[in-house]
Amino acid sequence: MFHDLLHYAVESTIGTQGGFWGSLARGKTLANLNDRTGAAMEGAGEMLGLVEGTVGMMSGVIKNGVPPADAVAAHRRYQEQLGQAPMPWFTEGFIAEVREKMRRLQGRWRATPYGRCVEILWDEAAADEPFAPRPTAAANG
DSSP states (O other): OHHHHHHHHHHHHHTOSSSHHHHHHTTOOHHHHTOTTSSTTTTOHHHHHHHHHHHHHHHHHHHHTOOHHHHHHHHHHHHHHTTOOOOTTOSHHHHHHHHHHHHHHHHHHHTSOTTOOOOOOOOTTOOSOTTSOOOOTTTTO
């Protein structure tokens, strides 16, 4: 669950529909996402790879308590090794926001009684609070 929840935290912070959760929302299945041939996700593109790499890096940052400044520096070095510019959104603020989302997501998961479900909502806006009901357009006036 940690990895999937981290995907949510990263993707909603970036605001992308091109990752794991956005793919599910567009109708892809877990089998499609696990297709090792790549055929099911053909055309999913660069964003899916970028998200996966970011989730991998953030996994180490969160599990090992890496200071945000060190993580940003590591990201820059990694991108330079690839011959690519660092992602402009990969900042200390981004890391802090992902950490906070993970704290809330994991707290919610741990508080779920055995045999019960946690529903994680995903919408086109990739809203910050996955457990709160979304107001409808009519409710907003």
